[in-house]
Amino acid sequence: MSSEVRAVVAVKKGAPVEVQRIVVPDPGPGEVLVAVQACGVCHTDLHYREGAINDDFPFLLGHEAAGTIEAVGDGVGELAPGDYVVIAWRAPCGGCRSCRRGRPWYCFDSLNATQPMTLLDGTPLSPALGIGAFAEKTLVAAGQAVKVDPAARPEAAGLIGCGVMAGYGAAVNTGGVGRGDTVAVIGCGGVGNAAIAGASLAGARRVIAVDIDDAKLDRAERFGATHTVNSRGTDPIEAVRELTGGFGVDVAIDAVGRPETYRQAFYMRDHAGTLVQVGVPEPEMKIELPLIDAFSRGGAIKSSWYGDCLPTRDFPILIDQYLSGRLDLGGFVSETIALDEVEEAFAQMHRGAVLRSVVVL
Known part of the structure; x- marks a missing residue:
């Protein structure tokens, strides 16, 4: 069955974001359902809200996330429920001209979930960077979910999904x-x-x-x-x-x-x-x-x-450096907030008062 969860939605250009209930489908072939534990507030989310990227409203915001796999779809063999993951917005397809030339970090056909997440009335949502993680649960392609050491705090670990990795x-x-x-x-x-x-x-x-x-x-x-x-x-x-x-x-x-x-x-x-x-x-x-x-x-x-990264290679390295004390991921976390505080986090960002506000679920 699909899940009905709370999420942060940008309904129209320039308007304050809203916390709404959305519908997240069960994972289909090649997809995974992630229970989000933490998600950083990035400038890219603000760009989506302001219509600076495209006008495919409504947007489901959030993309710097860590969480646990709740369910997997058919054909997913490398992940299982309970696995702790950081979500990447680039998941190399393995078949495009860049991947075939051994340059998967430039993949031109990055994988995303094929099923849409929707508002309660059935309106499809556009997930930010193919993720949409200001939500209690999100649906992504299995290749986007990178398994990492569960000892890493989610509010720190999720940040390597975008800004820190970049x-x-x-x-x-x-x-x-x-x-x-x-x-x-x-x-x-x-x-x-x-x-x-x-x-x-x-x-x-x-x-x-x-x-x-x-x-x-x-x-x-x-x-x-x-x-x-x-x-x-x-x-x-x-x-x-x-x-x-x-x-x-x-x-x-x-x-x-x-x-x-x-x-x-x-x-x-x-x-x-x-x-x-x-x-x-x-x-x-x-x-x-x-x-x-x-x-x-x-x-x-x-x-x-995206820092010319290969998430499956680089994310675990950064997490290991964090756990060994060499990379101060925790230093990037200025504050932890709730889903309904994202709009204020955007204001904090404008004022230059924070490195990262992080939504904790």
């Missing part, structure tokens, strides 16, 4: 940060601090945090920043060069996604350095750079999608 992977996977490298990270929110933590764990000898907020810069030191630069009153390019013997960094990570921060990251690199953009820009934003600079400075300019 930032950590931007440094480790996309940027290829290695031992002895110098790194600058622009923007010290959740994604930026995860990039700082990833760079530190990868062995970078200098990790420079750049932001316009001293409180955020103080937090960045908790995650491994060795130096901080407040760019509100200081030229960050010159400051980063001064901290690297005049050369610039090996890897510059833009965790903001604005033309000015992209330009800063481009010019604070050493020659042949790497720029990684992980902050998501608005569609109308443009960047103009002298082509001679792009040529003469060399190196690489990369965009990082």
